[in-house]
Amino acid sequence: MRSLCIKVRKGKGESVRKKLLEDGLLDQSLYVDKDGDFLYLPITSVPGGHIVEERDFRGREKEERDYKALCEVPDALRDLLPTSFDTLGDIAIVRLPDELLPYAENVGKAMMEAFPRLRSVFMDHGVAGELRVRDLEVIAGVDDSSTVHTEYGLRFKVDPRKAYFNPRLSNERNRIVQLVRDGETVVDMFSGVGPFAIMIAKHARPAQVFAIDLNAEAVQLMQENIRLNKVSNVVPLEGDARQWVFDLPCADRVIMNLPHSAKDFFADALTRLNLGGVMHFYHICEKDEFQSVLDELVQQARGMCVELRVVRSEELKTYSPSASVFSADLLLVGWL
Ligand SMILES: C[S@@+](CC[C@H](N)C(=O)[O-])C[C@H]1O[C@@H](n2cnc3c(N)ncnc32)[C@H](O)[C@@H]1O
Incomplete structure (x- = not known):
């Protein structure tokens, strides 16, 4: 069937597809088409900022x-x-x-x-x-x-019965990849099978990514994923992040994707963050409570004699009718 579409490079296909989906512009009755390095995303109407062309698509209705x-x-x-x-x-x-x-x-x-x-x-x-x-x-x-999941051109061996993996976080992972500067030391404190760490190592240029998880099965899958995606600068570490962070170099970026209890690890993580470094903090709470959680973290940092600034916060997804998963980027500005 003939349809209007947007042509994007494969590396950008996932984020553009999700944005079109969110905006209700992706034509879900048709299959996305591929040709060489490009994907063709069928659309129902024309979004701004894209060059549009016409093409034949296979129907999935x-x-x-x-x-x-x-x-x-x-x-x-x-x-x-x-x-x-x-x-x-x-x-x-x-x-x-x-x-x-x-x-x-x-x-x-x-x-x-x-x-x-x-x-x-x-x-x-x-x-x-x-x-x-x-x-x-x-x-x-x-x-x-157990299966192999593809995300942003990377392949992850996953088994949700053995180790956590959430395909809905792919855009968040990609957002963070875009923030990583060359030569950074990154610590992913709760890395699961390694999606944040491996995506950063593959699509940015960090010096090293230390990826910790308490779950031995998650670390085993992460090791397979490191091989599967041919990355060399991810260091998988099994054990408690609270202990590991003190054996690692201080970080320019710390990822804390343990939304039920990341708060309990906050002080330890903050002591291991370089000045100018960023903490990516994830938290589940009632929809109207996240601002006060952030205020508390800033105060807690003050009590540790450092200034922490919330540079961005976002409601990532609904967790229950009244609660959501939130993310915040917290910048360690300097000593007070
Ligand atoms: C919500 S999952 C996040 C996994 C991964 N970041 C992802 O996006 O798929 C949290 C992970 O933290 C791990 N975990 C829980 N407590 C931990 C601890 N004290 N130290 C290190 N890892 C821990 C769990 O095993 C789990 O894999």
Whole structure:
């Protein structure tokens, strides 16, 4: 089918695609097309700042339409079928409301039929514990949650039952990559299977990226991902970040992606940050509370005789009806 489209270089394809999606301009009924180093993103209307051309695209409306239509559930429950779900490589992870639990296998089967690229569908029972591993129940396909996920041209071996990975953070990771200056020392305190660390090492020019995780399985996957993506300056470290940071050189950038308890590591991380360095701080709280959390961090820093400035903060995603995941970039300005 013929459509207007935007031509972008492959390296930029993911961020442009997500922006078009957010702005409601991506034509989701058509497949993105590839040719050499370029991607062609079909659009429903013309956004500003892009050169637009016309091209033939393959339709995907059959897949989109089929999943709900194929699913055997009572008509009264059909509206409860989830419209979105996460895909990691060739597996899908879906959350179901209680009413649909007796029909979970039907949902899985319909998704497998409608999206032939899927190898398995898992029902998500949430993330738990210090290691943030996901409780998954297979509802269709093989009961194996390990897969290879592609993000910004990088390949990550992941297994959400063994180690945390969130595909929805890809834009945030890319945002941080753009901030890294040549020669920086970066410490990723809670690195999981290494997506922040490896993306920084691959797409920026840091001196070194130290990537710590308490979960031995996460570190093992990270080591595989370092090899898979052929990066040489990521140093994977297994253990407690609170202890490791004192054995490492001071950092120009510290990433603290442990949103439930990064606050508990704040003081230790701050003592290991160079003047002029930046801390990327992630936190889950009630939607109207993040500003006071940031004020507290700035005060806590004052108590340590340093000036910390919030240079950017953002609500990243909704966590529950009243709470969200937030991110903030905190600059260590200097001594008081
Ligand atoms: C929310 S996940 C973030 C993973 C990664 N940054 C990503 O984006 O995929 C938090 C990670 O912190 C690890 N973790 C929890 N407590 C830790 C600690 N005290 N020291 C180091 N890592 C820890 C967990 O094992 C988990 O992999």
